[in-house]
Amino acid sequence: MLLALNPLVSPDPGLLIWSTVAFLILFFLLSKYAWKPIIKALDERERSIEDALAKAEMAKNEMAKLTNENEQLLKQARIERDLILKEAKELKDQIVSDAKSAAQTEGAKMIEKARIEIDNQKLAAMAEVKSQVASLSVQIAEKILRKQFEDQNKQDALVSDLLKEVKLN
Numbered sequence: 001m002l003l004a005l006n007p008l009v010s011p012d013p014g015l016l017i018w019s020t021v022a023f024l025i026l027f028f029l030l031s032k033y034a035w036k037p038i039i040k041a042l043d044e045r046e047r048s049i050e051d052a053l054a055k056a057e058m059a060k061n062e063m064a065k066l067t068n069e070n071e072q073l074l075k076q077a078r079i080e081r082d083l084i085l086k087e088a089k090e091l092k093d094q095i096v097s098d099a100k101s102a103a104q105t106e107g108a109k110m111i112e113k114a115r116i117e118i119d120n121q122k123l124a125a126m127a128e129v130k131s132q133v134a135s136l137s138v139q140i141a142e143k144i145l146r147k148q149f150e151d152q153n154k155q156d157a158l159v160s161d162l163l164k165e166v167k168l169n
Contacts, residue, residue, distance in 0.1 A: 149155050 149158075
């Protein structure tokens, strides 16, 4: 009796049949025309998301690869820079060393040239002094001999003394 009193709780059999028929027609129409395009659109959307994720992963891997290559290039550039700086320093040291050696060699040559010039000047001065001493000696000897040979007897005595000293073979 309880069920007969409440018409909302118990369904009408005609309503139940028409509701079922309407549901089946709606289900058929949705499955034929709506679900396939919706599922197709969802599948396409899922594939595009997967493709986008795969492309993002590939881009991430490519960026990591490029970053690694950039780091390697930077390391190589630093090594080359250090090598160039080392070679430049060695070249600078070599140039400085060569310049010092050249300066020392040139200095030694200049000192040797100056020493030779001094020796030549000294020899020339000595020759000049000897020449002047010889000239003065000759002049003094000439004056002494003139003074001494003014007297004829002194000349004869000197000649006879010289003849005595010379021995004939």
